[in-house]
Amino acid sequence: MKFAEGKDKFIQSWGVIGSNWGINRTMAQIHALLLIAPESLSAEDVMQDLQISRGNANMNLRELIDWGLVYKELKPGERKEYFYAEKDMWDVVKKVIKRRKKKELEPMVKVLNELDNIEETTPEAEEFKKVLKDIKLFSAKADSTLDRLVNSENNWFVGTFMKMIK
Amino acid sequence: MKFAEGKDKFIQSWGVIGSNWGINRTMAQIHALLLIAPESLSAEDVMQDLQISRGNANMNLRELIDWGLVYKELKPGERKEYFYAEKDMWDVVKKVIKRRKKKELEPMVKVLNELDNIEETTPEAEEFKKVLKDIKLFSAKADSTLDRLVNSENNWFVGTFMKMIK
DNA sequence: TTGTACTTTCAATTATTTCCGAAAGGTAAA
DNA sequence: TTTACCTTTCGGAAATAATTGAAAGTACAA
Numbered sequence: 001m002k003f004a005e006g007k008d009k010f011i012q013s014w015g016v017i018g019s020n021w022g023i024n025r026t027m028a029q030i031h032a033l034l035l036i037a038p039e040s041l042s043a044e045d046v047m048q049d050l051q052i053s054r055g056n057a058n059m060n061l062r063e064l065i066d067w068g069l070v071y072k073e074l075k076p077g078e079r080k081e082y083f084y085a086e087k088d089m090w091d092v093v094k095k096v097i098k099r100r101k102k103k104e105l106e107p108m109v110k111v112l113n114e115l116d117n118i119e120e121t122t123p124e125a126e127e128f129k130k131v132l133k134d135i136k137l138f139s140a141k142a143d144s145t146l147d148r149l150v151n152s153e154n155n156w157f158v159g160t161f162m163k164m165i166k
Numbered sequence: 167m168k169f170a171e172g173k174d175k176f177i178q179s180w181g182v183i184g185s186n187w188g189i190n191r192t193m194a195q196i197h198a199l200l201l202i203a204p205e206s207l208s209a210e211d212v213m214q215d216l217q218i219s220r221g222n223a224n225m226n227l228r229e230l231i232d233w234g235l236v237y238k239e240l241k242p243g244e245r246k247e248y249f250y251a252e253k254d255m256w257d258v259v260k261k262v263i264k265r266r267k268k269k270e271l272e273p274m275v276k277v278l279n280e281l282d283n284i285e286e287t288t289p290e291a292e293e294f295k296k297v298l299k300d301i302k303l304f305s306a307k308a309d310s311t312l313d314r315l316v317n318s319e320n321n322w323f324v325g326t327f328m329k330m331i332k
Numbered sequence: 333t334t335g336t337a338c339t340t341t342c343a344a345t346t347a348t349t350t351c352c353g354a355a356a357g358g359t360a361a362a
Numbered sequence: 363t364t365t366a367c368c369t370t371t372c373g374g375a376a377a378t379a380a381t382t383g384a385a386a387g388t389a390c391a392a
């Protein structure tokens with residue numbers, strides 16, 4: 001396969017995968033583009049390469065920076081800003097997990113904690129309390145497990161799961 | 167807190183959480199409603215309780231059945247269908263993980279495998295190959311880890327992570 | 333076979349999300 | 363200052379997704 005073909009396919013696919021991940025398609029494409037770029041790129045480069053508007057490029061670049069997946073670089077003597085991606089995949093994975101945890105898990109834990117102390121003892125209320133208790137158990141567990149995963153060093157994941165999968 | 171208030175709040179919140187999970191809000195609400203129902207409910211009950219249309223209720227109930235989170239029940243002598251949710255939370259978690267894995271991870275593995283054999287050896291091509299290799303490493307690992315998790319029994323998760331989190 | 337009590341489908345509507353591009357905002361050099 | 367060059371904001375257009383409601387489909391009992 002030719003590089004140019006592979007590159008296009010990768011960027012397109014990363015966009016599709018991103019949207020399955022609940023991530024804006026363009027954001028994922030910019031990420032893909034920067035991931036495989038050996039040098040940092042300007043907003044202009046990104047716009048041209050992906051054929052998107054200035055506003056769109058700007059918005060999604062900033063979102064990527066906010067996620068910690070992309071960094072700004074200022075080249076001496078140039079006014080333009082350049083962007084490059086975090087290339088340490090373990091770091092990327094950790095940052096994505098952190099984001100998703102915040103978005104997907106933490107609101108759940110929060111709501112569950114607000115739903116305590118139901119007074120009634122009707123069958124409905126009892127069932128409700130039971131379900132809540134179960135969900136709490138799992139979400140608390142998932143929450144702390146992910147924390148541990150995210151705060152662990154590279155080798156833990158690689159090492160542990162290498163063994164797990166033989 | 168009163169049961170009725172807690173119930174409403176739970177259903178609403180489950181809807182919001184669901185949409186953060188990339189799951190249709192109504193589908194999540196129906197799931198919440200059935201989760202805390204001590205008895206199975208008819209489509210009619212669901213429509214009334216959530217104030218949604220017949221079509222909507224039907225579609226999302228079937229989707230929930232497809233996920234394996236809800237089952238149909240036929241009461242003898244009645245023509246109506248009744249629905250009840252899977253209440254074993256570990257089972258629910260497994261089924262959700264399975265679904266998300268299929269949607270989020272497997273397309274990625276598939277694409278990556280199609281992107282092999284780049285011929286060129288320019289810096290761009292080399293960077294590309296390197297990134298691909300890294301991503302493959304992680305996605306393959308995540309894939310098999312989740313498989314293992316999903317195929318494991320209840321106690322593995324509870325047991326292992328109980329220890330992990332002290 | 334017809335009537336009844338449901339379930340399912342689907343075209344049209346409505347809501348939500350994403351994207352564009354022009355205008356406004358900043359900043360550094362002249 | 364003013365100019366030149368970038369970045370950011372934002373209202374509305376365009377694309378997607380969810381929802382409705384009515385019509386069509388199905389199965390059972392009489």
